[in-house]
Amino acid sequence: MHDKTLAELSAGLAAGEFSSVELTRHFLGRIERFDGQLNSFITVTAEPALAQALAADERRRRGEAGPLTGIPLAQKDIFCTDGVRTSCASKMLDNFIAPYDATVVAQCNAAGMVMLGKTNMDEFAMGSSNETSYFGPVKNPWDTVAVPGGSSGGSAAAVAARLTPAATGTDTGGSIRQPAALCGISGIKPTYGRVSRYGMIAFASSLDQAGPMARTAEDCALLLGAIAGFDPRDSTSVEREVPDYRAALGNDLKGLKIGLPKEYFGAGLDPAVAQAVEAAINEYRKLGAEVVEISLPNTGLAVPTYYVVAPAECSSNLSRMDGVRFGYRCDNPKDLEDLYKRSRGEGFGPEVKRRIMIGTYALSAGYYDAYYLKAQQMRQLISDDFRRAFETVDVIMGPTSPTVAFNAGEKTDDPVAMYLADVYTIAANLAGLPGMSIPAGFVGNRPVGLQLIGNYFDEARLLNVAHQYQLTTDWHQRAPQGFE
Amino acid sequence: MDWETVIGLEIHAQLATRSKIFSGASTAFGAAPNTQACAVDLGLPGVLPVLNREVVRMAAKFGLAIGATVAPRSVFARKNYFYPDLPKGYQISQYELPVVANGHIDIELEDGSTKRIGVTRAHLEEDAGKSLHEDFHGMTGIDLNRAGTPLLEIVSEPDMRSAREAVAYMKRIHELVRYIEICDGNMQEGSFRCDANVSVRPKGQKEFGTRAEIKNINSFRFVEKAIDYEVERQIALIESGGKVVQETRLYDPDRDETRSMRAKEEANDYRYFPDPDLLPVVIEPSFIEAVRATLPELPEAKRQRFVSEYELFPYDAGFLTASRELADYFEAVVKAVGAEAKLCANWVMGDLSASLNRDGKDVSDSPVSSAMLAGMIRRITDNTISGKIAKEVFEAMWNGEGDADAVIDKKGLRQITDTDAIEKIVDEILAANPDNVAAYRSGKDKLFGFFVGQAMKATQGKANPQQLNDLLKKKLSG
Amino acid sequence: MALERKDVENIAHLARLAISEADIPEYARNLSSILALVEQMSAVDTTGVHPMAHPLDATQRLREDVVTETDQREHFQAIAPAVEAGLYLVPKVIE
Known part of the structure; x- marks a missing residue:
């Protein structure tokens, strides 16, 4: 059952081949059996999951089931789930039982999906290797000495190891696409504003966007259809109709114009990764696409720009973690300042503290113009690069990550080296564009991801372009060994 | 040395909306602690703000009322600092692009002249919660019901030169926000409060002195006292060789002094930046025009109209227009009486206001309605009762004994206007007091009052005063 | 820009983060290298x-002025570290 895609499971449930309760038990059993090796879940919600499955089966009997009714999924532990611990992989929120559901969670519930549990991640989504989690690192199922990527590393590892058919992720600088690439699955970061941010614990508000992670583009299309849409509780969510993403999967790619930014194939890119990506591009040529070289001249400055914007916003967003109304509070504070400083000093891990400090510094008096304002101007230039590119091409392609999964511990002592792992993904967040990663081969036993960047609200095309590739290749069907 | 005082005020007016500025929680005053603090107000992880349309409308209305520019595009920013009554660790406010800029309001000085005070800007922001310092085992309790209540912060130019000017300005703003119905002006509940920036400089000097900010003053009287104290403190400090430091001070009404707020004194670095959870607020010209259409006649215009239309003295016009409710009441009385605006004004400013004051009532819940007062005034003008008797009638109406006609009938207060009847009484009195009649006739004019008194006593005050006077004069001179 | 011990202490205070003495040099080093990365932005002329x-x-977007939230104090305070009489408790605030 676990080898079936979400689309196949949906068909199986509809045909009565199995019930949601059976399906849910099966995946809970796999989590029980395998997650000790991966640590991809922070919380497993077995009992509520079975209750949801029962309700889903009931709903099906009444003839009210939708395509996702009864399908299990895992929620990244950044989404508030009413009555269930929502830790954001931080000691700060280890005891935080969210008192409400995030809109994404409520939409999954409304579709009748079954939540298996909450997946591990980098603390407050700050990291590219899942090593900053308070609950310990996640292992890459393809090679357990390797990292799964981050910050949605738990979701990526759980989907890759078939512990769940699908999961949610969030992407602030590549946190869906990079772990999807490193774990050999598919994941899409939609256009900023496409999916509600309400109830998703904010890292950097102007960059954060939630999206689906699954094995195929088709599965992503199904899940995105359920979580996308306007939310009156989120001022930045967009009032725009959600297309039927699955219905758009049948278009051929004749005449599709693909742009390859030369800056994405320069120094720093592992030649073996480059080779896999080029092979994938050739596949697209065979499918009738036209490939042209383009330039995104400010690519090299996306990481520096991001490391002002994201820390600045996070330094403010995380101020509410103060030990007063929820979350971790230090023992015996001697006064108010001690309460703040020790609760936050003890509750946050070192990477989170570093980013809060960088952001605090960048916003402080005398530095605002040189850092924050400058970064906002850079952001404009980076967006302009894309705007120009999309005047001539339909989709931009390149590697998702400069290397395949690196080994745990390899970059933990050098934050800047870690940050550069997101060199190809960050620009799409700064511009607010949709981006996707799909499996496109291996280097040794470690997966390579192909990144697709689309124009604003062009998710349907992006998903179809990915789907057409998956119809003629089988990288997305490969499964890591040891999780049969 | 001669010193000049320089004052600028930052007034916080709580906007009279039903729900909060960024959430759907109620703004009603007086609820049990934290029962009106929803997830957004508490700053729980993951929540997001959505702006209330009404606060934008109210801010625009204020902008139009002070002749300001209503910004076609304004931006919310985060002001970052840690304080327990500030749940998110930042206050959502406006910084570089406020919703209202460059307005003004005129105040009247003691010599009767007018002075224009500039309003630099007015911006929208959320209020903080409240710290309750009663002892909870040495802890402070935090109530976040007020967190997220919409505020309009109205920032003046440093145009005021005395505590009295500051109070006059504050009163004008207070009157205005109530007139245009954007704030209830309730100072006890903190709906209208101010911070005063005060500095002194030698007379003639161009540069401003170093200012101190006195926080959170919530009455007109305290504003005056706090500024007076602060000015004296600063002058004494400079004259004894000291220097004023820029700091935040708190006015203590019990001791009538300002003192430095140590806890907040540390150098503030608020790290303002545009709030990424909110988008720029765009106000279309059509929105502004729709708001303009809802603007009532403003106090200054109303004052001028009362002077020209009703021929009132400027002081009286000022008194009657101090609140929109009182002005409306007065105009309803005049309309119902149909004439005699001055007489109506005297009754509204006299017995009505005195009774309202005495019983601590607002004109809106006066037991004597405008129609009742008008009914009574008509009985004065048609000679049914005298002005003196009217006071008794008013008192009875105030005490719920019915309208003027009912009171007059019940108490038999109808004026005696029958000349024969009055003449008969006058004759009786003259006959009973031959000595006084003789004395009067020999030149003791003052005794005239005695005869009037006797006649009124005999008629229980109901004799028509004019007729009585005429008759007495005639008979006494005869 | 290389950060000194004092800079780290100031920033940590502004951000209300307790940092142990022993960790300061490492923070100074890491933050300085991040700032060096960030300062690559200065190579680009962004005038205008x-x-x-x-x-x-x-x-x-503007919300209608309607009360939509109900009292959930008990629910929200169930997760609070210290409450009494419906109030959140913090160490004494001196004003």
Whole structure:
């Protein structure tokens, strides 16, 4: 059952081949059996999951089931789930039982999906290797000495190891696409504003966007259809109709114009990764696409720009973690300042503290113009690069990550080296564009991801372009060994 | 040395909306602690703000009322600092692009002249919660019901030169926000409060002195006292060789002094930046025009109209227009009486206001309605009762004994206007007091009052005063 | 820009983060290397470039002024570290 895609499971449930309760038990059993090796879940919600499955089966009997009714999924532990611990992989929120559901969670519930549990991640989504989690690192199922990527590393590892058919992720600088690439699955970061941010614990508000992670583009299309849409509780969510993403999967790619930014194939890119990506591009040529070289001249400055914007916003967003109304509070504070400083000093891990400090510094008096304002101007230039590119091409392609999964511990002592792992993904967040990663081969036993960047609200095309590739290749069907 | 005082005020007016500025929680005053603090107000992880349309409308209305520019595009920013009554660790406010800029309001000085005070800007922001310092085992309790209540912060130019000017300005703003119905002006509940920036400089000097900010003053009287104290403190400090430091001070009404707020004194670095959870607020010209259409006649215009239309003295016009409710009441009385605006004004400013004051009532819940007062005034003008008797009638109406006609009938207060009847009484009195009649006739004019008194006593005050006077004069001179 | 011990202490205070003495040099080193990365931005002339605060060129939507929230104090305070009489408790605030 676990080898079936979400689309196949949906068909199986509809045909009565199995019930949601059976399906849910099966995946809970796999989590029980395998997650000790991966640590991809922070919380497993077995009992509520079975209750949801029962309700889903009931709903099906009444003839009210939708395509996702009864399908299990895992929620990244950044989404508030009413009555269930929502830790954001931080000691700060280890005891935080969210008192409400995030809109994404409520939409999954409304579709009748079954939540298996909450997946591990980098603390407050700050990291590219899942090593900053308070609950310990996640292992890459393809090679357990390797990292799964981050910050949605738990979701990526759980989907890759078939512990769940699908999961949610969030992407602030590549946190869906990079772990999807490193774990050999598919994941899409939609256009900023496409999916509600309400109830998703904010890292950097102007960059954060939630999206689906699954094995195929088709599965992503199904899940995105359920979580996308306007939310009156989120001022930045967009009032725009959600297309039927699955219905758009049948278009051929004749005449599709693909742009390859030369800056994405320069120094720093592992030649073996480059080779896999080029092979994938050739596949697209065979499918009738036209490939042209383009330039995104400010690519090299996306990481520096991001490391002002994201820390600045996070330094403010995380101020509410103060030990007063929820979350971790230090023992015996001697006064108010001690309460703040020790609760936050003890509750946050070192990477989170570093980013809060960088952001605090960048916003402080005398530095605002040189850092924050400058970064906002850079952001404009980076967006302009894309705007120009999309005047001539339909989709931009390149590697998702400069290397395949690196080994745990390899970059933990050098934050800047870690940050550069997101060199190809960050620009799409700064511009607010949709981006996707799909499996496109291996280097040794470690997966390579192909990144697709689309124009604003062009998710349907992006998903179809990915789907057409998956119809003629089988990288997305490969499964890591040891999780049969 | 001669010193000049320089004052600028930052007034916080709580906007009279039903729900909060960024959430759907109620703004009603007086609820049990934290029962009106929803997830957004508490700053729980993951929540997001959505702006209330009404606060934008109210801010625009204020902008139009002070002749300001209503910004076609304004931006919310985060002001970052840690304080327990500030749940998110930042206050959502406006910084570089406020919703209202460059307005003004005129105040009247003691010599009767007018002075224009500039309003630099007015911006929208959320209020903080409240710290309750009663002892909870040495802890402070935090109530976040007020967190997220919409505020309009109205920032003046440093145009005021005395505590009295500051109070006059504050009163004008207070009157205005109530007139245009954007704030209830309730100072006890903190709906209208101010911070005063005060500095002194030698007379003639161009540069401003170093200012101190006195926080959170919530009455007109305290504003005056706090500024007076602060000015004296600063002058004494400079004259004894000291220097004023820029700091935040708190006015203590019990001791009538300002003192430095140590806890907040540390150098503030608020790290303002545009709030990424909110988008720029765009106000279309059509929105502004729709708001303009809802603007009532403003106090200054109303004052001028009362002077020209009703021929009132400027002081009286000022008194009657101090609140929109009182002005409306007065105009309803005049309309119902149909004439005699001055007489109506005297009754509204006299017995009505005195009774309202005495019983601590607002004109809106006066037991004597405008129609009742008008009914009574008509009985004065048609000679049914005298002005003196009217006071008794008013008192009875105030005490719920019915309208003027009912009171007059019940108490038999109808004026005696029958000349024969009055003449008969006058004759009786003259006959009973031959000595006084003789004395009067020999030149003791003052005794005239005695005869009037006797006649009124005999008629229980109901004799028509004019007729009585005429008759007495005639008979006494005869 | 290389940060000194004092800079780290100031920033940590502003951000209300307790940092142990022993960790300060490492923070100073890491933060300085991040700032060096960030300062690559200065290579680009951005004169006249409009700062971009948001990915989408949209404007703020306005909510109707309606009370939609009900009292959930008990629910919300169930997760609070210290409450009494409906109030959140913090160490004494001195004003």
